[in-house]
Amino acid sequence: MQLKILRDGNRITYILARDGESIPLVSVGDGEIKVLKGRITSPEIALLLASALKHAVSMMSNILLTEEEWRELERFWAKEYDAIWRNTSK
Numbered sequence: 001m002q003l004k005i006l007r008d009g010n011r012i013t014y015i016l017a018r019d020g021e022s023i024p025l026v027s028v029g030d031g032e033i034k035v036l037k038g039r040i041t042s043p044e045i046a047l048l049l050a051s052a053l054k055h056a057v058s059m060m061s062n063i064l065l066t067e068e069e070w071r072e073l074e075r076f077w078a079k080e081y082d083a084i085w086r087n088t089s090k
Helices: 043-060 067-088
Strands: 002-008 011-018 021-029 032-035
Touching: 002 043, 011 043, 021 043, 032 043
Parallel strands: none
Antiparallel strands: 002 011, 011 021, 021 032
């Protein structure tokens, strides 16, 4: 499984490449991010999508988040995920 970046003019598309198939995940251009993969079927795909979104945000914005700001967002989502997981696994 590999994440590839395809540039077409001012649009960038993040593609999951695995087992001979190419699955578009995210596209960024013209000031917007489009999530192309509507259904996530594995943690690996979710992590690649998160990585693509992180990169897409930094590509479309002149204001980059610092590493500490990214870590804070990651902590927030990890806490949210953990709270949901504990509530649904009971």
